[in-house]
Amino acid sequence: MAITKDDVLNWIRDFAQVIEENHEMLTNLDREIGDADHGANMRRGFKAVLEKLPTVEDKDIGTILKNVGMTLLSKVGGAAGPLYSTMFTKAGMTIGAKMEMDLNDWAQAFEAGITGIAKLGKALPNDKTMLDALYPAMNALSESMGNGASTGEALQKSADAAHEGMLATIPLVARKGRASYLGERSAGHQDPGATSTYLLIKSAAETWTDC
Amino acid sequence: MKKLINNPEDVVKEELKGIELAHPDLVKVFYDPDFIVRADAPVQGKVALVSGGGSGHEPMHGGFVGKGMLDAACPGAVFTSPTPDQMLEATKAVDGGAGVLHIVKNYTGDIMNFEMAADLARDEGIDIESVVVDDDVAVEDSTWTAGRRGVGLTVLMEKIVGAAAEEGRSLKECADLARKVNGQGRSMGMALTSCTVPHVGKPSFDLPEDEMEIGIGIHGEPGRHRIKVESADKITEMLLEPVVEDLPYKEGDEVLLFVNSMGGTPLIELYIVYRKAVEMLEAKGIKVVRNLIGPYITSLEMAGMSITLLKLDEDLKKLWDAPVKTAGMRWGM
Numbered sequence: 001m002a003i004t005k006d007d008v009l010n011w012i013r014d015f016a017q018v019i020e021e022n023h024e025m026l027t028n029l030d031r032e033i034g035d036a037d038h039g040a041n042m043r044r045g046f047k048a049v050l051e052k053l054p055t056v057e058d059k060d061i062g063t064i065l066k067n068v069g070m071t072l073l074s075k076v077g078g079a080a081g082p083l084y085s086t087m088f089t090k091a092g093m094t095i096g097a098k099m100e101m102d103l104n105d106w107a108q109a110f111e112a113g114i115t116g117i118a119k120l121g122k123a124l125p126n127d128k129t130m131l132d133a134l135y136p137a138m139n140a141l142s143e144s145m146g147n148g149a150s151t152g153e154a155l156q157k158s159a160d161a162a163h164e165g166m167l168a169t170i171p172l173v174a175r176k177g178r179a180s181y182l183g184e185r186s187a188g189h190q191d192p193g194a195t196s197t198y199l200l201i202k203s204a205a206e207t208w209t210d211c
Numbered sequence: 212m213k214k215l216i217n218n219p220e221d222v223v224k225e226e227l228k229g230i231e232l233a234h235p236d237l238v239k240v241f242y243d244p245d246f247i248v249r250a251d252a253p254v255q256g257k258v259a260l261v262s263g264g265g266s267g268h269e270p271m272h273g274g275f276v277g278k279g280m281l282d283a284a285c286p287g288a289v290f291t292s293p294t295p296d297q298m299l300e301a302t303k304a305v306d307g308g309a310g311v312l313h314i315v316k317n318y319t320g321d322i323m324n325f326e327m328a329a330d331l332a333r334d335e336g337i338d339i340e341s342v343v344v345d346d347d348v349a350v351e352d353s354t355w356t357a358g359r360r361g362v363g364l365t366v367l368m369e370k371i372v373g374a375a376a377e378e379g380r381s382l383k384e385c386a387d388l389a390r391k392v393n394g395q396g397r398s399m400g401m402a403l404t405s406c407t408v409p410h411v412g413k414p415s416f417d418l419p420e421d422e423m424e425i426g427i428g429i430h431g432e433p434g435r436h437r438i439k440v441e442s443a444d445k446i447t448e449m450l451l452e453p454v455v456e457d458l459p460y461k462e463g464d465e466v467l468l469f470v471n472s473m474g475g476t477p478l479i480e481l482y483i484v485y486r487k488a489v490e491m492l493e494a495k496g497i498k499v500v501r502n503l504i505g506p507y508i509t510s511l512e513m514a515g516m517s518i519t520l521l522k523l524d525e526d527l528k529k530l531w532d533a534p535v536k537t538a539g540m541r542w543g544m
Binding site: 037 | 290319323327349357410416430431
């Protein structure tokens, strides 16, 4: 089965809804170790994405994702803006002008997006960043694909791994971003960026479960 | 939350409208993307200075746009870095053919957004140099953090380099000067109270009545240490000693001493701190030959203050004294 451009649109719309429901939780996490704006910024960004989508909904997956990326870049601000923007833009560039993709295409796009984030943010695993949810999700996805799992199963494994990665940020001492200024005091708090990226991957798994 | 606002989401837009109405002789304001440029921009043949950052630090940066200081400022949402499209459009609007200098405070988001804007502007044929300000000695272990934050020194850098650009120095000379200022200026801040970001609605951190945060940044992020409130003299020592030791500033040095309010601390208290700081510096043989006292780089309504020292030479003194005409700083014209 394939993931069509309509599935991709549904995923983005679903994630926008997830952000709408969780923006206060994300901002509260950021209030503890950052500057209390992650939920508000993501909400502003994905509201703008929802307004943008109708102008590109007939286009291919690559164009849709690149437009999401450009919209986030100009609306989110902070560090999350460029990082999320890079993930969507690189993923879109990797998939290119396809109206549907298979899981392998998605895995490559996902990896390109994550590589883009790592390059821009210069973060390493266990720095207490969104990468701590993304890397496990990427590894679980490719492992499941190697085991011949269905699209739905592989995406669910990926989301489960992101969830574990998100929880694993709690004891970490932050070494990137504003939380790093807290030093040891950043331990004991869940990273807001890892949390929103987990929600993004979970949303894909739930939206594409029958693809 | 008790604030003089309307809809929290309109705070920055309504502030910009106010600035536009109040200072038409100094600035022009653009919307979507949002930025402020000096009224006579672009000034042909002059290096242009562009800075920006989250809102909530007023008068920085919008209040420093005008003759002798910034050519443009890009305000983000409160405590949130502005976006690359803002910096790109601002850069294009002020480019007078001699290049544009981006002054960037060292925060992850600011660095990334300015970097992307600089790339886009270079792509359009504009000569860009970027200088990062990272003067906060409260961030001790910079190998394992995002590095020292840009705080009080930003104000002094914008004034000094603005004067240099005004007198016709080249882009490279302006960038080198900015790096020199960054190399010989250091800051540290503290908070007596937290602050409340309008769209969050509750304080950025909880601080008991009898405690204070030492080593805060300017975004309501908690500091490194939380201790019982002390006297003004003790607090001044706690901030000034690490600042002096860091460079280090030595006997015979001439400095500019900048005592800054985080927004809620009144001038009466800043002068008490200034008095103690001068006494301490004099005892070390360090001469305070220029000063700046007041709310210049704030964190909304936070009570607290920061101390910045900048080592001066004849050139820096001359540039500091040069005329400036902005909403937030004005002398000599």
